[in-house]
Amino acid sequence: MTEQQARSLRAVLVQGVDSLDDKTISTAPDACRRMRYTGGLIPNGTRINWDGKIKRAAVDLYDREDQDPDHAPNLWEDLEYKDGIRIIPEVITFGKAFSKNELGWRKDLLYRSKVDNNVYTPDQYPQNWETA
Structure with missing residues:
Protein backbone atom coordinates (compact mmCIF):
# COMPACT_ATOMS: atom_id res chain seq x y z
CA MET A 1 0.00 0.00 0.00
CA GLU A 80 -18.38 7.63 30.78
CA TYR A 81 -20.50 4.49 30.45
CA LYS A 82 -21.32 1.38 32.48
CA ASP A 83 -22.81 -1.62 30.67
CA GLY A 84 -23.42 0.60 27.62
CA ILE A 85 -25.40 3.16 29.68
CA ARG A 86 -24.08 6.60 30.58
CA ILE A 87 -22.99 7.36 34.11
CA ILE A 88 -24.73 10.46 35.47
CA PRO A 89 -21.88 12.86 36.35
CA GLU A 90 -21.75 15.26 39.30
CA VAL A 91 -22.14 18.19 36.91
CA ILE A 92 -24.21 17.78 33.74
CA THR A 93 -23.28 20.34 31.12
CA PHE A 94 -25.73 21.20 28.35
CA GLY A 95 -23.63 19.11 25.96
CA LYS A 96 -24.11 16.10 28.26
CA ALA A 97 -27.81 16.72 29.02
CA PHE A 98 -29.98 13.61 29.22
CA SER A 99 -32.87 13.10 26.82
CA LYS A 100 -36.34 12.08 27.90
CA ASN A 101 -36.40 8.31 28.62
CA GLU A 102 -32.59 8.07 28.49
CA LEU A 103 -31.14 5.77 31.14
CA GLY A 104 -28.28 6.72 33.43
CA TRP A 105 -26.33 5.18 36.29
CA ARG A 106 -25.98 7.05 39.58
CA LYS A 107 -24.57 5.48 42.77
CA ASP A 108 -25.22 1.94 41.42
CA LEU A 109 -28.89 2.76 40.72
CA LEU A 110 -30.33 2.95 37.23
CA TYR A 111 -32.48 6.01 36.50
CA ARG A 112 -34.62 7.15 33.57
CA SER A 113 -34.86 10.83 32.68
CA LYS A 114 -38.45 12.08 32.66
CA VAL A 115 -37.63 15.25 30.68
CA ASP A 116 -35.61 16.36 27.65
CA ASN A 117 -32.42 18.40 28.14
CA ASN A 118 -32.11 17.19 31.73
CA VAL A 119 -29.06 18.85 33.29
CA TYR A 120 -29.85 17.94 36.92
CA THR A 121 -28.75 14.84 38.80
CA PRO A 122 -31.32 12.72 40.65
CA ASP A 123 -29.91 14.20 43.89
CA GLN A 124 -30.36 17.79 42.72
CA TYR A 125 -33.83 17.52 41.18
CA PRO A 126 -35.45 14.10 41.79
CA GLN A 127 -38.65 15.16 39.98
CA ASN A 128 -36.75 14.83 36.67
CA TRP A 129 -35.88 11.18 37.28
CA GLU A 130 -37.46 7.82 38.06
CA THR A 131 -35.72 4.57 38.97
CA ALA A 132 -35.64 2.11 36.12
Whole structure:
Protein backbone atom coordinates (compact mmCIF):
# COMPACT_ATOMS: atom_id res chain seq x y z
CA MET A 1 0.00 0.00 0.00
CA THR A 2 1.36 3.41 -0.90
CA GLU A 3 1.44 6.29 1.53
CA GLN A 4 -1.30 8.05 -0.45
CA GLN A 5 -3.52 4.95 -0.32
CA ALA A 6 -2.93 4.66 3.43
CA ARG A 7 -3.90 8.33 3.92
CA SER A 8 -7.07 7.83 1.86
CA LEU A 9 -8.00 4.73 3.86
CA ARG A 10 -7.37 6.55 7.15
CA ALA A 11 -9.67 9.40 6.06
CA VAL A 12 -12.48 6.91 5.38
CA LEU A 13 -11.93 5.18 8.73
CA VAL A 14 -12.00 8.51 10.61
CA GLN A 15 -15.31 9.36 8.92
CA GLY A 16 -16.69 6.00 10.02
CA VAL A 17 -15.57 6.49 13.62
CA ASP A 18 -17.02 10.02 13.65
CA SER A 19 -20.41 8.64 12.60
CA LEU A 20 -20.63 6.25 15.58
CA ASP A 21 -22.72 7.28 18.57
CA ASP A 22 -21.11 7.85 21.98
CA LYS A 23 -22.37 4.56 23.38
CA THR A 24 -20.76 2.56 20.57
CA ILE A 25 -17.49 4.48 20.47
CA SER A 26 -17.19 4.17 24.28
CA THR A 27 -16.30 0.51 23.75
CA ALA A 28 -13.33 1.37 21.49
CA PRO A 29 -11.44 4.48 22.62
CA ASP A 30 -8.43 3.51 20.49
CA ALA A 31 -10.53 4.16 17.39
CA CYS A 32 -10.70 7.87 18.24
CA ARG A 33 -8.20 10.37 16.92
CA ARG A 34 -5.50 11.79 19.16
CA MET A 35 -4.20 15.31 19.53
CA ARG A 36 -1.19 16.06 17.35
CA TYR A 37 -0.61 19.70 18.29
CA THR A 38 -0.87 20.95 14.71
CA GLY A 39 -2.77 24.10 15.70
CA GLY A 40 -5.75 23.07 13.58
CA LEU A 41 -9.39 23.58 14.55
CA ILE A 42 -11.04 20.91 16.70
CA PRO A 43 -14.78 21.46 16.26
CA ASN A 44 -17.22 21.29 19.17
CA GLY A 45 -18.28 17.66 19.68
CA THR A 46 -15.07 16.09 18.35
CA ARG A 47 -14.09 13.00 20.33
CA ILE A 48 -10.47 12.12 21.04
CA ASN A 49 -8.60 9.36 22.83
CA TRP A 50 -6.84 10.92 25.81
CA ASP A 51 -4.78 8.36 27.74
CA GLY A 52 -7.29 5.61 26.96
CA LYS A 53 -10.36 7.70 27.88
CA ILE A 54 -12.66 9.40 25.44
CA LYS A 55 -12.94 13.15 25.74
CA ARG A 56 -15.33 15.32 23.73
CA ALA A 57 -14.64 18.96 22.86
CA ALA A 58 -17.24 21.09 24.65
CA VAL A 59 -16.52 24.07 22.38
CA ASP A 60 -14.58 24.83 19.21
CA LEU A 61 -10.91 24.82 20.18
CA TYR A 62 -7.47 24.33 18.66
CA ASP A 63 -5.11 21.37 18.54
CA ARG A 64 -2.56 22.96 20.87
CA GLU A 65 -1.01 21.88 24.14
CA ASP A 66 -2.58 24.78 26.05
CA GLN A 67 -6.03 23.50 25.00
CA ASP A 68 -5.56 19.77 25.61
CA PRO A 69 -7.58 18.02 28.36
CA ASP A 70 -4.75 18.30 30.91
CA HIS A 71 -4.14 22.02 30.40
CA ALA A 72 -7.73 23.13 29.72
CA PRO A 73 -10.08 20.57 31.33
CA ASN A 74 -13.07 22.93 31.15
CA LEU A 75 -12.95 22.73 27.34
CA TRP A 76 -13.51 18.95 27.40
CA GLU A 77 -16.20 16.53 28.55
CA ASP A 78 -15.70 12.92 29.66
CA LEU A 79 -17.73 10.18 28.04
CA GLU A 80 -18.38 7.63 30.78
CA TYR A 81 -20.50 4.49 30.45
CA LYS A 82 -21.32 1.38 32.48
CA ASP A 83 -22.81 -1.62 30.67
CA GLY A 84 -23.42 0.60 27.62
CA ILE A 85 -25.40 3.16 29.68
CA ARG A 86 -24.08 6.60 30.58
CA ILE A 87 -22.99 7.36 34.11
CA ILE A 88 -24.73 10.46 35.47
CA PRO A 89 -21.88 12.86 36.35
CA GLU A 90 -21.75 15.26 39.30
CA VAL A 91 -22.14 18.19 36.91
CA ILE A 92 -24.21 17.78 33.74
CA THR A 93 -23.28 20.34 31.12
CA PHE A 94 -25.73 21.20 28.35
CA GLY A 95 -23.63 19.11 25.96
CA LYS A 96 -24.11 16.10 28.26
CA ALA A 97 -27.81 16.72 29.02
CA PHE A 98 -29.98 13.61 29.22
CA SER A 99 -32.87 13.10 26.82
CA LYS A 100 -36.34 12.08 27.90
CA ASN A 101 -36.40 8.31 28.62
CA GLU A 102 -32.59 8.07 28.49
CA LEU A 103 -31.14 5.77 31.14
CA GLY A 104 -28.28 6.72 33.43
CA TRP A 105 -26.33 5.18 36.29
CA ARG A 106 -25.98 7.05 39.58
CA LYS A 107 -24.57 5.48 42.77
CA ASP A 108 -25.22 1.94 41.42
CA LEU A 109 -28.89 2.76 40.72
CA LEU A 110 -30.33 2.95 37.23
CA TYR A 111 -32.48 6.01 36.50
CA ARG A 112 -34.62 7.15 33.57
CA SER A 113 -34.86 10.83 32.68
CA LYS A 114 -38.45 12.08 32.66
CA VAL A 115 -37.63 15.25 30.68
CA ASP A 116 -35.61 16.36 27.65
CA ASN A 117 -32.42 18.40 28.14
CA ASN A 118 -32.11 17.19 31.73
CA VAL A 119 -29.06 18.85 33.29
CA TYR A 120 -29.85 17.94 36.92
CA THR A 121 -28.75 14.84 38.80
CA PRO A 122 -31.32 12.72 40.65
CA ASP A 123 -29.91 14.20 43.89
CA GLN A 124 -30.36 17.79 42.72
CA TYR A 125 -33.83 17.52 41.18
CA PRO A 126 -35.45 14.10 41.79
CA GLN A 127 -38.65 15.16 39.98
CA ASN A 128 -36.75 14.83 36.67
CA TRP A 129 -35.88 11.18 37.28
CA GLU A 130 -37.46 7.82 38.06
CA THR A 131 -35.72 4.57 38.97
CA ALA A 132 -35.64 2.11 36.12
